[in-house]
Amino acid sequence: MILNVKCASFSYDGITKQFEDVSLSLRRGEVLSLLGRNGTGKSTLIKCILNILTLQKGEVEINGRRVSSMRPDEVAREVGYVPQGHRSVFPFSALDFVLMGRAPHISTFSVPKEEDYEKADEAFARIGISHLREKPISEMSGGEAQMVMIARALAQEPSLLILDEPTSHLDIGNQMKVIATIDRLAADGIAILMCTHFPDHAFLVSHSAAILQDGRLIAKGPAEDVITKENLREAYGVDICVHYIEEAGRTVCIPINPCGCRGKGEA
Numbered sequence: 516m517i518l519n520v521k522c523a524s525f526s527y528d529g530i531t532k533q534f535e536d537v538s539l540s541l542r543r544g545e546v547l548s549l550l551g552r553n554g555t556g557k558s559t560l561i562k563c564i565l566n567i568l569t570l571q572k573g574e575v576e577i578n579g580r581r582v583s584s585m586r587p588d589e590v591a592r593e594v595g596y597v598p599q600g601h602r603s604v605f606p607f608s609a610l611d612f613v614l615m616g617r618a619p620h621i622s623t624f625s626v627p628k629e630e631d632y633e634k635a636d637e638a639f640a641r642i643g644i645s646h647l648r649e650k651p652i653s654e655m656s657g658g659e660a661q662m663v664m665i666a667r668a669l670a671q672e673p674s675l676l677i678l679d680e681p682t683s684h685l686d687i688g689n690q691m692k693v694i695a696t697i698d699r700l701a702a703d704g705i706a707i708l709m710c711t712h713f714p715d716h717a718f719l720v721s722h723s724a725a726i727l728q729d730g731r732l733i734a735k736g737p738a739e740d741v742i743t744k745e746n747l748r749e750a751y752g753v754d755i756c757v758h759y760i761e762e763a764g765r766t767v768c769i770p771i772n773p774c775g776c777r778g779k780g781e782a
Contacts, residue, residue: 519539754770
């Protein structure tokens, strides 16, 4: 087991629970999609897994070790983290930015060695963006920057990759590039926890899914069992059709028109 979250609870003020009694597990090469509306505790749960915030109850284990007993650099050697919507305002080259992912492996006051440059280049090649190596990250498109963020996390050589809404703010083409990259990384053996607002993306790459609602998991298990119209209605408060589309060769999620502003057949 790469990740094991057991009966986890957290509150900022000691009174109101951000989430309560959350249990999740993730094995090598598995993708778990965490769904839920804004403000329900997904990003806070990620911060607790990373030991940025301290759980009030429960435990998080990574590769059998309690995160609460690990130093920040030890966590960073095991977990690569890609936050949502991060953009650098400084004109670092993509190479310099990805080299920052080697920090857990470089001692204080040292500089990157040849091995660190090799690991950075391996990360670029692994996700097919070697052509961006020298480009300033401040000049990149959203899709390019997101792929470089993933490369930086891979340079850490993690066994667990955590992605917080990795496709938000991306056009549909770049969304599919990120999803395809996630699928390849899982096939290579990395365990992946992905927070997403797109149930369709969970169907595309996830082995399992979980839905967080008002700080509690209302469903978890195989994606096809969790992502149902009933569960999505409870989680998001809107009606969503979940149907198998023969032309696509998969199940898709289609929101039902909530306002009726366009009738059938209107362009």
